[in-house]
Amino acid sequence: MTVTAMTTADEVPAPVSVTMTKALNQALHDSLAADENVLVYGEDVGRLGGVFRVTEGLRKEFGPERVWDSPLAESGIVGTAIGMAMAGMRPVVEMQFDAYAYPAFEQIVSHVAKMRNRTKGRVSLPITIRIPYAGDIGGVEHHSDSSEAYWTSTAGLTVVTPSNPADAYSLLRESIDSDDPVIFMEPKSRYWMKDELRLPVQTAAMDQAQVVREGSDVTLLAYGPTVRTALSAAEEGADHGLSIEVIDLRTLSPFDDATVSTSVRKTSRAAIIHEAAQFGGYGAEVAARVTEANFTHLSAPVLRITGFDVPYPSPKLEEYYLPTAERVLDALESWDWEL
Amino acid sequence: MTIDVPTSRRSLPQLQPVSFIGADGQPTDAPTEGLSIPSDRTLLGLYQKMVQVRRFEAQVTHLTKQGRLATYPSAAGQEAIEVGATTALAPGDWLFPTYRDTASLLTRGVPVTEILSAFRGDWHCGFDPNEYHTSPAATPLATQTLHATGFAMAAKLKGTDACTLTFLGDGASSEGDTHEAFNFASVWQTPTVFVLQNNQYAISTPLREQSNATMLADRAAGYGMPGIRVDGNDIAAVFAAVTAALERGRDGEGPTLIECLTYRMESHTNSDDPTKYRDSEEVEHWKQFDPIDRLEKHLRSAGVLDDDGAEEIAASAEVLATAVRDAMNTEAEIDPAELFAHVYANPRASLARQQETLEAELAAAVQS
Numbered sequence: 001m002t003v004t005a006m007t008t009a010d011e012v013p014a015p016v017s018v019t020m021t022k023a024l025n026q027a028l029h030d031s032l033a034a035d036e037n038v039l040v041y042g043e044d045v046g047r048l049g050g051v052f053r054v055t056e057g058l059r060k061e062f063g064p065e066r067v068w069d070s071p072l073a074e075s076g077i078v079g080t081a082i083g084m085a086m087a088g089m090r091p092v093v094e095m096q097f098d099a100y101a102y103p104a105f106e107q108i109v110s111h112v113a114k115m116r117n118r119t120k121g122r123v124s125l126p127i128t129i130r131i132p133y134a135g136d137i138g139g140v141e142h143h144s145d146s147s148e149a150y151w152t153s154t155a156g157l158t159v160v161t162p163s164n165p166a167d168a169y170s171l172l173r174e175s176i177d178s179d180d181p182v183i184f185m186e187p188k189s190r191y192w193m194k195d196e197l198r199l200p201v202q203t204a205a206m207d208q209a210q211v212v213r214e215g216s217d218v219t220l221l222a223y224g225p226t227v228r229t230a231l232s233a234a235e236e237g238a239d240h241g242l243s244i245e246v247i248d249l250r251t252l253s254p255f256d257d258a259t260v261s262t263s264v265r266k267t268s269r270a271a272i273i274h275e276a277a278q279f280g281g282y283g284a285e286v287a288a289r290v291t292e293a294n295f296t297h298l299s300a301p302v303l304r305i306t307g308f309d310v311p312y313p314s315p316k317l318e319e320y321y322l323p324t325a326e327r328v329l330d331a332l333e334s335w336d337w338e339l
Numbered sequence: 340m341t342i343d344v345p346t347s348r349r350s351l352p353q354l355q356p357v358s359f360i361g362a363d364g365q366p367t368d369a370p371t372e373g374l375s376i377p378s379d380r381t382l383l384g385l386y387q388k389m390v391q392v393r394r395f396e397a398q399v400t401h402l403t404k405q406g407r408l409a410t411y412p413s414a415a416g417q418e419a420i421e422v423g424a425t426t427a428l429a430p431g432d433w434l435f436p437t438y439r440d441t442a443s444l445l446t447r448g449v450p451v452t453e454i455l456s457a458f459r460g461d462w463h464c465g466f467d468p469n470e471y472h473t474s475p476a477a478t479p480l481a482t483q484t485l486h487a488t489g490f491a492m493a494a495k496l497k498g499t500d501a502c503t504l505t506f507l508g509d510g511a512s513s514e515g516d517t518h519e520a521f522n523f524a525s526v527w528q529t530p531t532v533f534v535l536q537n538n539q540y541a542i543s544t545p546l547r548e549q550s551n552a553t554m555l556a557d558r559a560a561g562y563g564m565p566g567i568r569v570d571g572n573d574i575a576a577v578f579a580a581v582t583a584a585l586e587r588g589r590d591g592e593g594p595t596l597i598e599c600l601t602y603r604m605e606s607h608t609n610s611d612d613p614t615k616y617r618d619s620e621e622v623e624h625w626k627q628f629d630p631i632d633r634l635e636k637h638l639r640s641a642g643v644l645d646d647d648g649a650e651e652i653a654a655s656a657e658v659l660a661t662a663v664r665d666a667m668n669t670e671a672e673i674d675p676a677e678l679f680a681h682v683y684a685n686p687r688a689s690l691a692r693q694q695e696t697l698e699a700e701l702a703a704a705v706q707s
Contacts, residue, residue: 039496065496071526076485076519083489086433086474087497091489103515110479111486118463118475121681156682179684207685254687 015196023165024054024130024186026199027172028092032062035090038176040067042077042094042130051096052132052191078104078129082111085125085181092176098133098185099142105150112181113156124179128172133161134225134275136189136322138315144188145312146276151183152253152285159252160206161185163227165195167250170203178206187224209256211263215245218332219263219270221286223249226273232325233332242332252282257293260286264294271303271331273323278306300335349560354553356600357580358570362628364636372567374579379643385426385574386634386644387652389418392442393631394656396605398663399441399455403609407667408458412439416572416604417536419630420506422446423577424534424597427585428504434473435487435505437480439536443506447473451659452666461671481511484520484533491529491588502530502588504581510541512555518562521596525564530588532581533596536571538603543616556598564594571599572630575637602628675701 018026031038040058042050046069049056059067070077074095081091095101101108108129115125135144151159158180162168168186175182204210212227213234222230227248234244245263249256264270270290272283283304290302305323313321358369359376377385396413403411414421421442428434428447436443444454449466456465457476464475474490477483487505494501511517512535524531535555539546552558559566565587569576577599584595602625606613613622638644679694 071519071522073515073519073522075516076488076523079482079485079516079519080489080492080523083435083486083491083503084493085489086468086486087490087493089493089496106479107482107485107516111477111482114463115475116684117681119468119681120462120464120677121684122467122469123475124684158683158685254689257688 013198015198017194018165018197018199019192019194020162020165020168020186021052021054021191023169023199024172025056025058027169027176028055028058029061030200031092031173031176032058032066037088038066038090038092039084040092040094041070043072043096044069045094050094052188054130054186055094074100074102074104075107078107078112078127081127081129082107082115082125085127086123090126090128090176092128092130094130096132097139097143098131098145098147101129101131101147104129108151108157108183109154113154116180117156125181126176126179127181128175128184129182130184130186132188132191133185134187134189135312135318136225136275138318139188141312141314144318146274146307148185148252148274149276149280149282152282156181157253158182158206159185160250161187161224161252162250163187163190163222163224163248165193166197166201167203167248169199169201171206171250173200174206185224189225190228204250206251207254207256209247209249209251209259211245211259212248213244213246215243215267217243217267217269219245219247219260219267220328221247221249221260221270221272223252223274225275226323229323229325229328230273233328236325237329237332255286255289257289260290261293264290265297268297268299269335270298271305271328273305273328275307275322277309278304279309281306299339303331303334305331349563349565351560352554352556352566352568352598354568356568356570357576358573359575359579360573360633360637362572362633364633364640369570372580374576374583376575377578379638379641381578382575382634383638383643385422385578386631386638387655388422388426388446389574389631389634390652391656391659392418392422392445394660395445395451395663396442398660399458400605400609402664402667403458408455409460410608410610411458412608413605414439414442414603416625416629417538417601418442419574419577420534420536420571420599420601423574424504424506424532424581427578427581429502429585430472431499432472432502432504432585433487433490435483435490435503436473436476437483437506437508437511438476438478439508440476440506444471444473444476447471449473451663452671455667456671459667459671461673481507481514481516481520483507484511484517485523488520488524488527488529488531488594491524491531491594492527495527495529500589502532502585504532504534504585506534506536508541509535509537509539509546509549509555510544512558513549521558521562521564521594524594525562528591528593530585530591531594532584532588533594534581535596535598536601537598538601540603540607540617542607542611543613545616554598556596559596564596566596566598568598568600571601572628572633574630574634
C-alpha cells in the first residue's frame with residue numbers, strides 16, 4: 001500500500017504509532033476544522049467521545065454546536081441529517097453499532113440513497129453515516145453484525161470500509177468531502193490496530209481497490225476485518241509454496257472491477273472473504289461479476305469464504321463462525337490445482 | 340433518595356378547537372387561545388386561493404379518472420389547512436409536504452407541470468426544491484417530519500431566521516418517525532411547525548383504531564412542546580395558529596404541534612373505494628363544515644365579497660383548470676439516459692456500461 005505524507009520532505013516529523021480509532025478521530029477533527037458546515041452528532045458522541053472513543057475530545061474543541069449528543073433514536077439521527085444536508089450542512093452521524101442502524105433503514109434506503117436522483121441532481125445529500133461493524137470483539141447479541149450487503153444492494157449509496165489506520169483517516173476525509181452520501185463501515189476488531197504513520201495522510205482514492213500483497217497463484221479479495229485474515233493466509237500459504245495476492249477492496253460500492261480483473265487474469269483464481277453470512281451476501285455479487293468479466297481466464301470457480309448462514313453467534317462461539325486463515329487455505333485446497 | 344419534581348409542565352390543549360368563523364359563516368364563541376382573526380383583506384386572498392386549489396384538485400382528479408395521471412390523492416375538503424398553513428410561511432421558510440399536499444405546492448408557487456410530474460409518472464420530483472424552498476413530497480409516511488426538524492436545526496445553527504413547516508396526517512401520527520421528530524425538535528428547540536391534518540382516516544382505518552389518545556394534539560405535552568387544536572376547516576383559525584407558531588419559532592421558542600380537525604371528502608386515491616369503510620351520511624354530514632362555503636358567507640356578510648368578486652375568483656380558477664388540462668395534454672419529454680444521470684455526484688463506470696447497454700437496445704429497436 002502506498003502511503004504519502006502531505007507535508008514536504010524537510011519538515012516531515014517521525015512516524016508515530018497510530019490506532020485506527022485515533023486516525024478516525026483525527027480525520028473527524030481535521031474535517032471539522034476544514035469546513036464549518038461539518039457537524040458530528042449521534043448517541044454518546046459528545047461528552048463520552050463515543051462508545052469506541054472515536055469522537056473523543058471533539059465536543060470540547062469544537063463546541064456543542066458542532067459536536068453533540070443526540071436523543072437515542074437512529075431514524076431520528078439520520079432523518080434530521082437529511083434535513084441538515086438539504087440546508088447545506090455536511091453531517092457526520094454515528095450509528096452506535098451495526099445492528100442499531102436498522103431503525104434508520106427506511107431513512108437511509110428511501111431518502112439518503114434516493115434524494116439526488118429524485119430531484120434530478122438538484123439536492124445532494126453529503127452525509128457520512130459511520131457504522132462500527134463486524135465481530136471478533138466478544139460482543140453480546142446485536143453488536144457484531146456485518147450489514148454491508150443491505151447497503152451495497154441499494155443504488156445511490158457509496159459504501160466504504162477501511163482495514164488500517166492510514167486508510168481510516170484518508171477514506172473518512174474523502175467520504176466527508178464527497179457530495180454523495182457514504183455508509184462508512186468501521187471494522188470494530190481493527191479499532192485498536194496500530195500502524196506507524198504520520199497524520200494527515202492521503203492514501204489511494206476512495207474508488208480504488210489496493211493490492212496489499214502481491215502473488216501469482218491466487219487472488220484473495222478482502223475488506224475491513226478480513227484483510228488481516230487474508231494476509232495471514234497469504235503468509236501461511238507462502239510457507240507451503242502458494243503465492244497469494246491480496247486485494248483490499250476498501251470501497252464496496254462502487255466496485256473496482258479494473259484492479260480486481262487485472263489481478264484475477266494474472267492469477268486465474270479468486271476467492272472473496274467476509275464475515276457476513278454467505279447466502280445473498282456481498283461475496284455473491286463479487287463472485288458473479290468476477291466470473292462474468294473473467295470467465296475464460298479462470299481456472300477454478302470463484303470461492304466465497306464467509307461466515308455461516310446462521311445468526312451471528314454469542315462470544316464463545318464466534319471463533320467457530322468467523323472465517324480464519326485456516327478456513328481460507330482449506331477452501332483453496334478444494335480447487336483442482338491440476339487445471 | 341430525593342427526586343426533583345418539576346414545578347410546572349406543558350398543559351394539555353383545550354379540547355374544543357380554536358375557531359373564528361363557524362360553519363354558518365358567523366363568529367363563534369370557541370376558544371381563541373390568544374390568537375386573533377386575520378384581516379378581511381387577508382381572508383379574501385385566502386378565499387381566492389382555496390377556490391383555485393379546489394378547482395385544481397377537481398380537474399386533476401377528473402384527468403386521473405380519464406387515465407392521464409397514474410394516481411392522485413386529493414385533499415378536497417382540506418383546503419383551509421393546505422392554503423392557510425402554506426400562505427403563512429415566509430419566502431425563506433421551507434415546506435416539507437407529503438403526497439397529499441399538492442394544493443400546498445400550488446400555493447407555494449410550483450408550476451402545475453412540475454407538481455404533477457410525480458403523478459403523471461414523468462419523474463419522482465418535478466420541481467427544484469431550492470427554487471421553491473419546498474422539499475420533494477414524501478411518500479413514506481412521517482419521514483419528512485425528521486427532514487423538517489433537521490433543516491430547522493441547520494437554520495438555527497447557521498443563525499438564519501428560516502422556519503420549517505411539515506404536514507402529516509392522523510395515520511402518520513402513529514409512525515415512529517413522528518415521535519422521533521417531535522422529540523428531536525423539542526429537545527433541540529428547532530423552529531419547526533408540525534401541522535397534523537386529522538382528516539379522520541388513514542386510507543380506510545378510522546381514527547378510533549389509530550390512536551387511543553383523547554386527541555392527537557395532546558401528544559405535544561409529552562414532548563415538552565406546545566400543542567394546539569384548531570378547526571381545520573376554518574382557514575382563519577389555521578392561518579392564525581400557524582402564523583403564531585412561526586413567530587414562536589423565529590423568536591427561538593422552538594416547535595409547535597397544530598392538530599387541524601378536518602375530513603377527507605374524496606377517496607384516498609382514485610384507486611380506493613371509500614364505500615367499503617364509511618357511509619355517505621358521514622360524508623354528507625361533513626359537507627356542512629365546508630371551508631370555502633363558510634368563508635364566502637363571512638366575506639359576503641363583512642361586505643368584502645359580492646357576486647362580481649366571487650365570479651371573478653371563480654373565473655381565475657377556470658383559467659387555472661384550463662392550464663392544468665393544457666399541461667396534462669402535452670406529453671413531457673422522457674429521456675431514458677436520464678435514468679443514469681442523477682444517481683451519483685461522482686460518476687460510476689458500472690453505470691456508464693449499463694447506460695451503453697440501454698442505448699444499444701434503443702438503437703437496435705429503432706433499426707428493426
